[in-house]
Amino acid sequence: MRDIYRGVAVLAAVAAGAAALVLVLPSGPDEVAAGPVAAPSAVPSSSGPAAPSPVPSSSAPAASPSASPTATPSPGSSLAPGYTAMQALYADPRVPRLTAEVKRMRLTRPAKRYVKDKRTGLAVPRLAAPWKAHGAAPFTSKQVLPRTRGAALRGLFVTCPLPIQEQDKPRDTALLAARWTLNHHPKGSRITWLASQPVKRGWLLVYRVTYRKHQSRAAVVVVDGGMSKPGLAFVTVPDTQRKQWRDIGRVVSGVRALG
Template sequence: MRVVYRGLAVIGAVVVAAVALVAVLPSGPDEVAAGPVTAPPAAPSSSGPAPSSEASPPSAEPPSTAPSAAAPSSAAPTAPTATASPGSSLAPGYTAMQALYADPRVPKLTGRIKRMSLAAPSRKVVKDARTGLAVPNLSRPWKSHGAAPFTTKQVLPGTRAGRRGMFVTCPLPIMRQKSPRDTALLAARWTLNHHPEGARITWLASQPVKRGWMLVYSVKYGKHQSRAAVVVMDGGMSKPGLAFVTVPDSQRKQWRDIGRVVAGVRVLG
C-alpha cells in the first residue's frame, strides 16, 4: 500500500508541475504575435519619422534660408538696369564746360571777338572786403542799394518796364576753372539768371585783365536787349571775385558806364 501511495504522490506532483507550467506559458498564439507589435523597440522605429516631421519648423529653416540665399543671385541681373538709369551713365565726365558748350543761349567765343579800349579807372571806388576787389563808385543816376544776396550793389532808377541797370559784386557763384577765360564764360552764362526768360548772349569784347578776365556782351530777349559785362578777378580770397553789370535798352544812355566798370575793377590793396 505504501508503494501505491508513493506512486500516486509522484503522479500527483507531476500533474501539479504540468499545470503550473501551462499557467506560466502563453495561453495561445495571439499573445506571441502581439508581443513584437506592442514591444517598446517597435514604437521608436515606427514613430521615429513622426517626431522629425513634427519638428519640421526648425528643420524647415534651411529651405526658408535657401530662397534668401538665392535672392542676391536673382537680384544680380537687375543691378545693370539700375546703373543704366537715365543720367547715371552721363554723369561721369560731364563737366560745367560741356554744359556751357551745349547751351544754345551762349555762342562759342571765337578769336574774332575784339578787345575794347579801356577808359581810365575811376578814382572813387567801393571796397568789397569779401571779394578782395575795389570797383568804381558810379556817379548819378547810379546809387547804392541793399546788396543782398550780393556783397555790393549799385542800381539805376526804376523804369515802367520793370527793368533797370544793376552793378554788383560777389564771390564767384560758379565753379572756378583752370582758365580765367573759361571761368568768365561760365560767369556770363550764370548772369542769364538775372535777365528775362529766353535771353541769349552775343559777344562784344573779350580780353585778359590783371589776375583775371573780362567779357562784354549784349543780351537779347524778345524785342529788347541789355548790355552787360563780367569781370572775374582773383582778389586773394578763397574764391575769385565777380563784378557784373547789366543795363537795359530803356536806359541805353548808361551803356557808356559799362566801359568804366570793366576798366575800374582792381584788386583791393
C-alpha cells in the same frame, strides 16, 4: 485575362516611349534641342515696362563722360551726370562759342571813386548819378539805376564771391560766370559776345543779352582778389536805359584787386 494584362503592358510601354520622344525633340525649327539656355539678365513683368535692350540704339548717347572724357554734347542736348562744367557750357544754346573774331575793347581811364568790397578783395568804381548804392543782399555790393516807368528791368552793378566753379583758365571762369548771369535776365535770354580780354589777375567779357524784342548790355569781370574765391563784378543795363550803356566801359576799366 493573361492576354488582356499583356496588352495593357504593351500599350503602357508605347506611351512612355512617345512621352520621351516629346521631351527630346525640339518643338520648332528655330529652337535648340541640346545644351542649357542662359537666363536673361532681366525679365519684364506683365505689369511693368520692358527691360532696355543691351544693344545701344541710334538715338542713345554714344558714350558716357567717364567712358569718353573728350566727348562734348551738342548744343541743346541733355547732359548725363559726370559732364564737366565747360561741357555743360558748350551744350547750352543760349551761349555761343567765344571765337577769335571777338575783339578787345579800349578801356577808359580808371575811376576816381571806388567801392571797396573786402569780402571779394575787389575795388570797383562808384558810378555817378543816376546810379546809387542799394541794399547789397544777396550780393556784397550793389549799385542800381532808378526804375523806369513801364519797364521791368533796371541797371544793376554788383559784386560777390565767384558763384560758380573756378576753372584752370581765367577765360573759362569768366565764360561760366557770364552764363550764370542769365539767371538775372528774362527767361529765354541769349548772349552775343562783344569783347573779351585779359585783365590784371583775371578776365573780362562784354556781351549783349537779347530777350523778346529787347536787349541789355552786360559785362562780367573775374579777378583774383586774394580771397578763397575770385571776386566777380557784374553789370547789366537794359535798352530802356541805354544812355547808361557807356557806364559799362567804366566798370570793366575800373575793377581791380584791393591788394
